[in-house]
Every structure is written in C-alpha cells, then in structure tokens.
Amino acid sequence: MIQVRGVRKSFGKNEVLRGVGFDVKKGGVVVILGPSGSGKTTLLRCINFLENADDGEMTIGDLSVRFKHATKKEILRVRRRTAMVFQSYNLFNNKNAIENVMEGLVTARKIPVAEAYETAKRQLDKVGLSGKYDAYPSQLSGGQQQRVAIARAVSLNPEVILFDEPTSALDPELVGEVLAVMRAVAREGITMLVVTHEMSFAHDIADHVLFMDGGLVVEEGTPREIFTRPKEPRTRQFLDRILLKYDYSI
Amino acid sequence: MGKLFDAALVFDYMPAILSRIHITFLIVAVAVAGGTFLGLLLALARLRRVPVLNAAAVFYISFVRGTPVIIQMFIVYYGFPLLLGLAGIDINRWGRLNFVLVSYVLNNAAFMAEIIRSAVASVPAGQTEAAWSVGLSGFQTLRRIVLPQAFLTAFPAFGARVVNAMQDTSLAFTLGVLDMLGQAQAIGIRTYHVLEGYVVVALVFIAASLLLEKSFSWMGKKLLPN
Numbered sequence A: 001m002i003q004v005r006g007v008r009k010s011f012g013k014n015e016v017l018r019g020v021g022f023d024v025k026k027g028g029v030v031v032i033l034g035p036s037g038s039g040k041t042t043l044l045r046c047i048n049f050l051e052n053a054d055d056g057e058m059t060i061g062d063l064s065v066r067f068k069h070a071t072k073k074e075i076l077r078v079r080r081r082t083a084m085v086f087q088s089y090n091l092f093n094n095k096n097a098i099e100n101v102m103e104g105l106v107t108a109r110k111i112p113v114a115e116a117y118e119t120a121k122r123q124l125d126k127v128g129l130s131g132k133y134d135a136y137p138s139q140l141s142g143g144q145q146q147r148v149a150i151a152r153a154v155s156l157n158p159e160v161i162l163f164d165e166p167t168s169a170l171d172p173e174l175v176g177e178v179l180a181v182m183r184a185v186a187r188e189g190i191t192m193l194v195v196t197h198e199m200s201f202a203h204d205i206a207d208h209v210l211f212m213d214g215g216l217v218v219e220e221g222t223p224r225e226i227f228t229r230p231k232e233p234r235t236r237q238f239l240d241r242i243l244l245k246y247d248y249s250i
Numbered sequence B: 001m002g003k004l005f006d007a008a009l010v011f012d013y014m015p016a017i018l019s020r021i022h023i024t025f026l027i028v029a030v031a032v033a034g035g036t037f038l039g040l041l042l043a044l045a046r047l048r049r050v051p052v053l054n055a056a057a058v059f060y061i062s063f064v065r066g067t068p069v070i071i072q073m074f075i076v077y078y079g080f081p082l083l084l085g086l087a088g089i090d091i092n093r094w095g096r097l098n099f100v101l102v103s104y105v106l107n108n109a110a111f112m113a114e115i116i117r118s119a120v121a122s123v124p125a126g127q128t129e130a131a132w133s134v135g136l137s138g139f140q141t142l143r144r145i146v147l148p149q150a151f152l153t154a155f156p157a158f159g160a161r162v163v164n165a166m167q168d169t170s171l172a173f174t175l176g177v178l179d180m181l182g183q184a185q186a187i188g189i190r191t192y193h194v195l196e197g198y199v200v201v202a203l204v205f206i207a208a209s210l211l212l213e214k215s216f217s218w219m220g221k222k223l224l225p226n
Helices: A040-047 A072-081 A097-108 A113-126 A142-155 A172-187 A199-205 A223-228 A233-247 B007-018 B021-047 B053-066 B069-086 B096-121 B125-133 B138-175 B180-191 B195-223
Strands: A002-011 A014-024 A029-033 A055-060 A063-066 A082-085 A160-164 A192-195 A208-213 A216-221
Touching: A002 A040, A014 A040, A014 A055, A014 A208, A014 A216, A029 A040, A029 A199, A040 A160, A040 A192, A055 A072, A063 A072, A072 A082, A082 A142, A082 B125, A097 A113, A097 A142, A097 B138, A113 A142, A142 A172, A172 A192, A172 A199, A192 A199, A199 A223, A199 A233, A208 A223, A208 A233, A216 A223, A216 A233, A223 A233, B007 B180, B007 B195, B021 B053, B021 B096, B021 B138, B021 B180, B021 B195, B053 B096, B069 B096, B069 B138, B096 B138, B125 B138, B138 B180, B138 B195, B180 B195
Parallel strands: A029 A192, A029 A208, A082 A160, A160 A192
Antiparallel strands: A002 A014, A002 A055, A055 A063, A208 A216
16 A cells, blocks of 8 residues: 655756545555646656655555655655656666566565576576566667566566656557556566556556646546546646547548 | 997897886876876866866866976976975985876876866766666766766777877986887997987887787777667
8 A cells, every 4th residue: 555645846947747546455466647748747756756745644554754855765665666667768788687686675675686696597587588687788789678677577576666757768669568467467466667658558557547737736646537537627738648649531 | 439320139129128117107196197087176176166176177187288397397306306405304315206197197187187077078967867867976976877888988088098198108217217219329329329219218118009009099088888
C-alpha cells in the first residue's frame, strides 16, 4: 500500500506540482495520464527522490517520509523499496545485461553473487532475453534495453515499480514487445505506477487511472469511468485529442 | 674542432646520455602519480561545488594552465623555501630535483583535474539516476558506475597528458638537474660538439613518446569492453 499526499514542487517560479495525492493498493496498477507539462514525470521522480519535492508526505508499507525533511538514510530506504523504468532505459553502459540486473541486488541489497546471478538469469529469461546475458547496452535494440531495464526493476522485488513513459523513446515496431512484458509484470501482481501515452494499453492494464493537468490530479477513477464517461471537460478534451489520432483512416 | 656535425659522435654520446634517462622517468612517474591524486581532489572540489575550494580550484587551474612550466618551476624554486620558511620549515638544503618534482606534480595536478572533471561530467545524468533508483548510495554510484565510465572517457586525454609531461621534463635542466638534456649540455661544453648531444636527446624523446603513445592506445583498445 502506498499513500502519497500533498506533493508540491516548483522549478524556480514554475509550479509543476500543486498538491498531488493518491493511493496505490498492493498489487494495483495505477496509470497516470495527462498532457505534457502536467507534472506526471516530476511526480514519479519525486517519489524516489530523483527530484526533491518542496512539500508533501508518503507512506510505503511501514515507512513514512516527509519529502522536504527526508534524511539521506530515509531516501536510501525509499529507493531500496522502489524501482524505476526510465524513458531512456538508462542501462549501465559499463555493464552487460546480466550485470545490469545484478548490480542493485549485489551492491545495494548485499545478496550473494551466486544467488543474484540466478535471480538475474531468471528475470532475463522471463523478458525473453535468455541469449543476451553478455550483451552490452550498445549491442541491444531499444526494446531489448527496455526489457533488461524491466528485468532489473522486477528482480529487486520492490514494493512498487515506477514506469516513466517506458515506450516513448522506442521505434513504433518495438513498442509491442515492451508493453507485452509490462502486461506480464502486472499479471504477476507487482504494484505499478505507470506514466504512459499508450491509451489502449492504459485501458487494459490499469485498475485505477489518474488524469493530471496543471500540476493537479483533475480526475481519477477506473479506466472505464475515465475513458468512456469522463466528468471533467479537461479530461474529455485530452482524450478526444489523443484518441482522435487513432481514428484517422483512409 | 673538426666537423660541425659528426654522425659517429651521436653513437658515442648515446650511452652517457641514456644513462640519465631514469631521471626523466622518475619525474614523469612522480608528476603523473602525484598530479593524478591531487587532480582528483581538485576535480571533486569542482564537481561537488564545495564552497571556497571550488573557487580556489578554478583559480589554481587557470593559473597553471595560463603560465609556462618554466615560470612555475622558478616560482617553486625561489618561492617555496620562503613560504615554508614562514612556517618554520627549512628546505634550503633540498636537492634541486625535489623542487623539480614538486613543480611538475603541481603543474600536472591542474591538467589532470580538468581531464577528470570533464570525463566525470560527460557521464550522462541518467546513469547516476538509474544507480540511485536501484538503491546504490552516492559513493557506490561514483565507484561502480560513474568513475569506471569516466575512466574510459578520460583515458586518451590522460595518455596524451603523460606524453606531454614527459616532454616537459626537458626543462628540469634549467634548475641544474643532470637529466639527459643536462648531460648533453655538459658533453657539449666539454667537447665543443653540441649538436650531436641534442640529436641524441631528440631521438630518445621521439622513441619514448612513440612507445608511450602506442602503449596507451593499445591499453585503450583493451579497456573498451565493446
């Protein structure tokens, strides 16, 4: 169970988050939608302290932190209970696929190398990369890199995985393989918080949808509520614009 | 006096001049080792933006890079005894070589600092963020992710710097250190054959530079995993 309350964040005079809160229940998949600049990514980055929020608090399991006053130790503890999948994959360039997955297990969690190796192998097999243990990031396609990144996140067995637009940097024909892996992760009952622009994927995978605009959660509900009968005009406007893209036919 | 240039003397002088090559190697080794260590500290002060130290490092680096080595050497030679004298330490009996070593360490520290700083800064922020996201501490991130990548980036510039440092050592004789150039000069004074000695020194420097360059580029290829 994750509770986030009252997150505020400004970059200089630009107020990006203006008091955002939400809950994610254990095993739940929450998708955050919204136009660019609405603060989705910043919100995600505040949760694992890649950005320092100006205000707000969070509870992950039995760990409660206030964003502004978190100590180094608390930040490290939050990061060891969460994992993140980045838009630009961010695999460690100096490590091959299996070392990328093992790094957090061995260095941060102090799991014995042999055990970490087995875990990493299992996770890479699950994302369909059994033949690529020794491949360096530069030798992998974008889709493969992102699948390694997902294996890296899942192997840590975190309380939540944060997905920051995981398919936005991919060539269109590689999006499918990453989404398929994410569906499998969701089916395993891993708690997920996902920022994405893939609407049909969001519709299928989410059990709760947040719509953000201007640094606030404007509307939230089940995918059915949000996609078929949005209450807020801004939600409707956004969905019309996005969904229209798929309606072009010749 | 005979001929102005006698090729046979090049071979005659070679052993005597080569017998001083250890001085050159000593200066390079100390300058590179000490310079890299001090340079790492300077680079950290700059990267972490440590107050006061950052500004001091910026000033120091631009001073060293903006003045000729020979000036720095004279400043160390004449200034250091005064400075340490104020602290009650007497180094007037120091050998001249020690002053040369101090100068070259201080000189190389500035160049190494910039090489290290720019290499660390060139590692994408996403690498650090990914390391944090899997739970690595700040120090673990530096040691396991950032520095190994920065090292590979810095390696060619580091190699070039070592070759430069070696060529800079040729100024050591101005303080009266008997290195290869000092030896060539001494032979010239004794025999009135100046040019042959310098040709020997030039040949040795060319050979040593090529050797260093080749071994660095060989190591560079070995180091790159892919």
